[in-house]
Amino acid sequence: MTYMTASATHPDRPVLSGRVKAALVLFILFALMPPLASALNDPFYVLIGTRILAYAIAAMALDLILGYGAMVSFGHAAYLGFGAYAVAILQSYGVNDLILQILFAVAISAIFAVVTGAISLRTRGVYFIMITLAFGQMAFFFFISFSAYGGDDGVALAQRSTVLGMDLLGTDYGLYYVSLALLIALFALCHRIVGSRFGRVLTGIRENPTRIEAIGFSPFRYQLIAFVISGCITAIAGVVLANQAQFVSPAFMSWHKSGELIVMVVLGGVGNLAGxxxxxxxxxxxxxxxxxxxxxWKLYFGIFLVLMVLFSPHGITGLLKKMGIVRGQQ
Amino acid sequence: MTSLTVTNLCKSFGALKVTDDVSLSVEPGELHAIIGPNGAGKTTLISQLSGQLHCDSGSVAIGDRDISRLTMPERVKLGLARSFQITSVLPGFTALENVALAVQAREGSSFRFFGKVADEARLNEAAMTALSEAGLDRRAHVLARSLSHGEHRRLELAIALATQPKILLLDEPLAGVGGGDAEGFVANLQKLKGRFTIVLIEHDMDAVFALADRVSVLVYGSIIATGTPEAVRNDPEVRAAYLGEEEELV
Structure with a gap:
């Protein structure tokens, strides 16, 4: 029987999925941006670009649970804050290494995500949104009153992080390309997770939780693990952001930021990582x-957002599909 | 194959007794059909067997093991699988992916974060086998949301089979499936008979009498008769309860 060897991939599906192709195009554009900026005598854009890369990492991480796991977290800025404060706190103890700062940020975030996720996942839908918002605000107010690190004024960073003793992030270009490398590595990680056995269960829970239970899975632990992974990746974005701004404050973790992250995911198109x-x-x-x-400008941005949601509910990804630039089902 | 024993099962929603002291013993390998008028509580009964609902009192046992307090996933691990009356599949997955996920559930190793699941031949081959047993192998690569109603019914069956159950609970597998399609489906079920202990809820009387070893009749939450299809068809109480609505037990 020839069909026995068939793979689950549809025969018509291209080798590289639309998601990977779109991401590759974005990465190439990202890589070309700094030389272009200096050619145009606008090196300022390199710093803006780094900020974009940091938020791209965070939005992608949020998409992992929002798009694939149908968990709308309205408290994800907390993890941006943990990442940023991990840099500030370790720096005050003389630890400047980026890798150690990332590990510290991931560790704090994992603990926070396990505890708050385990509680939040007892709720569904709008209640989940509200409870994650509440936890996010708790973290926000904790750092507001954290006077050792400036309270709500925040704290300026004396220097950027180093990588294994090398001053790779010393220049704006160095910081930009290290951030881009992080984005690419984390995209690869998310892409692998989504396509794995674990990813299939997670996506299945989004599609139909009752069915997933009926074939023998308990959704809770899969959702919790995805929630933790997402929080940890968002923390890495926070580490980048602290280095970009050379300043850390609770403003990174206000609920406005959580909202902006959701807007980015929705604007780009949920559930495909590149969007x-x-x-x-x-x-x-x-x-x-x-x-x-x-x-x-916020008024105009709002109008733009409303038009986008009205005319292209699947965000930029949906728009590209409609125009036939990216293949895929609508 | 295992037996399924239901003892003095009761379930009420408010004042309404939907399951009223139901006792049922399904022998290993038997195909036991449950029939009854609309609203008799058939789906509620299946839901209590599968663990989606918990009973108020009484017990459900697989073999000697009391499973009354177990959750649905725990019961599935013990070999109990159900199909849903109202199609409940993963619409954004292909038929094959739907079934492969059920195979994965059975293998109990879903905390793998890196390997590409779509390329796992072992999952796909087992899924293909289940799909062909349900007569859906030709449509393996179609998204579930694009399948026809009849194909959804087959997909439901394939998913249940892929969990390698000892006991199959089929909740109206033929609901809404028309004419020739239904005949083909009954033939598929006929082939499964004897390999599993099957509890079948079905409105299609042709199918019930063609397939069932024994039939139980559920009316207002209680079982009024159990026996061979022939005996049940001729039971005066059944005729009164069931045929009062001008329906013929063919």
Whole structure:
């Protein structure tokens, strides 16, 4: 029987999925941006670019649970904050190594995510949104009153992190390319997770939790693990963000930031990892440009968002599919 | 193959007794059909057997093991699988992916984060076997949401089979399946008979009488008769309860 050897991939499906192709295009554009910026005598864009890369990592991490696990976390900025404060706290003890800072950020975030996730996942839908928001605000107010690190004023960082003793992040270009490397590595990680056995269970829970239980899975632990992974990756974005701003404050973890992350995911298109990266680029560039045009830029941004949701509910990804640039089901 | 024993099962929703002191013993390898008018509590009964609902009192046992307090996933691990009356599949997955996930559930190793699951030949081959037993192998690569109603019914069956159950609970597998399609489906079920202990809820009387070893009749939550299809068909109480609505027990 020839069909016995068939793979689950549809015969018509291309070898590289649309998700990977779209991400590759984005990564190439990211890589070309700094030389272009210096050619145009606008090196300022390299710093903005680093900020975009950090938010792209965070939005992608949020998509892992929002798009694949149908868990809308409204408290994800907390992890950005943990990442940023991990840099500030370790630096105050003289530890400047990026890898150690990332490990510290991931460890704090994992603990916070396990505890708050285990409680939040007892709820569904809008209650899940509200409870994650509440936990996010708890973390926010904790750092507001954390006077050793400036309380709500935040704290300036004396220097950028080093990598194994090397001053790789010393220049804006160095920081940019290290951030890009992190984004690519984390995309590869998420891509593998989504396509794995674990990823299939997670996606299945989104599709139909009753069915998943009826074939013998308990959704809770899969959702919790995904929630923790997502939080840890978002923390890495926070580490990047602290280095980009050379400043850390509770503003990184306010609920506005959590909302912005959701906007990036929705704007880019949920559930394909590459979309949220594009969403982060679009949201932050629009913010830059509209801010230069008018102090009421948020109004225009709002109008843009409403139009986008009305005319392309699947975000930028959906728009590209409609225009036939990316293959895939609508 | 294992026996399924239900003893004095009761379940109420408020004042409504949906399961009223039901006792049932299904022998290993038997195909036991449960029939009854709409609202008799058939699906509620299946839900208590599968663990989706918990009973108020009484017990459910697989072999000698009391499973009344176990959750649905725990019961599945002991070899109990159910199909749903209202199609309940993963719409964004292909038929093959739906079934492969059920195979994966049985193998109990889903905390693998890196290997590409779509390329796992062992999962796909077992899934293909289940799909062909349900007569759906030709449509393996179609998204579940694009399958027809009849194909959904087959997919339900394939998913249940893929968990390698000892006991199959089939909740109206033929619901809404028309004419010739239904005949083909009954033939598929006929082949499964004897390999599993099967509890079948079905409205299609042709199918019930063609397939069942024994039939139980459920009316207002209680079983009023159990016996061979022939005996049940001629039971005066059944005729009164069931045929009062001008329905013929063919």
């Amino acid at each position: 949220p990266i594009a969403g982060a680029v679009a949201a932050l560039l629009l913010e830059e440009w509209l801010d230069a045009l008018s102090e009421h």
